[in-house]
């Protein structure tokens with residue numbers, strides 16, 4: 001699968017966002033080491049703290065199905081002015097299952113995207129990645 005296709009899947013996954021409190025939709029699409037695809041969207045809670053980001057929903061789906069290595073993740077939102085970057089908590093969770101050379105693909109709603117390594121967006125992280 002191409003990076004462009006992964007971004008398109010993240011854009012599509014965004015439409016399932018459950019976001020009644022923020023109004024902000026996020027979608028994510030990741031590939032595991034063997035090429036398996038998982039998508040996610042943000043899921044909010046009226047008590048706020050349990051809210052989970054799209055990236056961590058996709059990671060949870062992959063890990064709970066037995067995968068342990070994520071090689072790339074694309075992220076999408078409705079922000080037109082800027083690429084959407086993962087929050088700090090998601091960066092920490094990604095570094096549990098992604099090598100520092102793994103790709104974080106940030107996008108805009110029109111499909112434009114940029115590729116970063118995890119190391120670029122999470123330098124000097126606290127990591128146990130083998």
Ligand code: THU
Pocket residue numbers: 019022024025026041042043044051052053054055084085086087090
């Ligand atoms: N959100 C994500 O799903 N991913 C991000 O990278 C940033 C923030 C969600 C959490 C919350 O539901 C909404 O966006 C506003 O913060």
